[in-house]
Amino acid sequence: MKQSSYSGFFKLSPEERLREVTEFCNLTSEEQEILKDPNCLDMDKADHMIENVIGRFALPLGVGLNFKINGKDYLIPMVSEEPSVVAAASNAAKIIRESGGFTTSNTGSVMIAQIQITDVADPHFAKIVIEENKEKIKTLCNEKDPILVKFGGGMEELEVRIIESIIGKMVIVHLKVNTLDAMGANAVNTMAEAVSPLLEELTGGKAFLRILSNLAIHRLARSRVKIKKETIGEDIVDKIITAYAFAEADPFRAVTHNKGIMNGIIPVVLATGNDTRAIESGAHAYASITGRYTSLTTWEKDKNGDLVGTIELPMAVGLVGGATKIHPTARVAVKMLGVKSAAELGEIIASVGLANNFAAIKALATEGIQRGHMSLHARNLATVAGAKGEVLELIVAQMIKEKNVRLEYAQELLKKFNSK
Known part of the structure; x- marks a missing residue:
């Protein structure tokens, strides 16, 4: 059975490390060359990814070691410019591994498309009318993406909200769409556009903005760990909880605490060709969802005195479409992980975030981060x-x-x- 636990990996040369990763992930010779070649993204592909292309920009790709998630070993591809991030993730995963590793779950792959309807004379009446036409709206939306529906996705639910604003009341329609293994921005935006004329007809208002929300509260990834007190020491358990209590209570501390979480999350999102800005904005919005900005993780002591930690955050990542399929290195990174679904990828990413958070607060609570x-x-x-x-x-x-x-x-x- 392959194991992601290595000793002295950092002492190997880059070529030797690649050989180890190749054996673990069953990489082909072509895939190995992609990882070694900073120019693997040719100018033609780059020119089709964004506008006004004049070149390409390379960043280091490292691997997080020692990760055992739901009983399975993973090597984690991580792209970052910041020193210590990969080492911190690997060291934390090694400690966590001794107590059984990470256990994960998710809430599904539903994204929200928002339609803003203004100039509605009777918003509460309009809300009921929209809800009565749910099936008609659902049919119109799903006609726009028959492939998604064929594989079990598509619009599933409807929510109508009335919000106060500086220009008066607005009717906000949420289309809840199961995007499966896609991040889903194009799918939900297309549905929002398609259904807007009908909503105008039903409400007598004007459908203005039609766009997804990156606050993906129906697409949460969760990870939890238990770290035995014998592994790190009872005094360190108490110190970590004291450090966490500061972040939970104070937004000035929480933002740096959460930055340490994103130190682990963003490198994996970037390596797999996913949208780092969507994940970053969704995470910080979720940290504020109660009306007070706070920690994305929790750290507690259980009845045995062991340290238990959790993380929960929106994780709108995909395996199909976008740079994930276009960028050669992103394709190899996905293969390295061996993930079968976007939900599994999201759970892995959440686990890396939890690992980096543990590493950071442990360092802060003991020898200091510097x-x-x-x-x-x-x-x-x-x-x-x-x-x-x-x-x-x-x-x-x-x-x-x-x-x-x-x-x-x-x-x-x-x-x-x-x-x-």
Whole structure:
């Protein structure tokens, strides 16, 4: 049975790491070349992805190790420019693995399309009329995407809200659409456009904005862990809960706490070609859904004194359409995960977010966040200064020892070592 648990993976060369990943994920020689080639996205594909293309921009692709989710081992593709993120995820997953790993669930794959109806003389009456025509609206919507309906998706429910605004009352119609393994923006937007004339006819109002909502409250991903007190120590359990209590109570702390969660989430979303802005905005909106911005995770102590943690957030990711299918590296990243559904992908991403959150608050509650950050920062500065190989390691060690992590000092040390 393949295991994602490795010892000394960071000591391997990039080529050796790729060989390990190739064996675990059954990558072909062509897929290996895609991962190694910064130009795998050719200019023609790039030119069709966005407008005004003049080039391509490469970022490091690493792998999160040690993840056991619902009893299955995963190597997690992560694209990030920030040092310590991948290492933090891997270290946290190793600790969590000792207590059984991550357990996940989801609430389905329903997205919301919103239609804003203005200039309605009798909004409460109009609300009832719209609800009475639910089946007619549903039929009209589903005619726009017969393939989605064929595979079990399509519009399922209708919700009508009346909201107050600075220009008066508005009638807001929510189409709840099961988008299956697609993120679903195109599908729900098309349905919203199609049904708008009928809604105008029913209400006597004007259908204005017709667009999906990224606050995907019907598409939540959940992950939970239990970390035995013997694994990390009872005092650290208490310290982590104290750190979490700060984030739960104070939005100034919560936003940085949640940024640490997104440190894990966004790299996987990006690696798989999904929409990072949709996930980011949905997550922060969900953190505020009660009217007060707070933590996306919870940390508690159970009756045995073990640490238990949970995460729940909107996870509108897809496996079909968009960059997930166009970008060669995104296709390889999806294969590396071996996921069978968008829901499974969302659960994995949520688990990585929970791992990075645990790593961050554990570091904050013990040695402080700077210790790991400065070590990696020193390595970056030594690289920028031009150091390589053994000399690079010597410079990093010297800067850390003297707590003098600056580019100028790295350059000074490089001259010193080169002169020897």
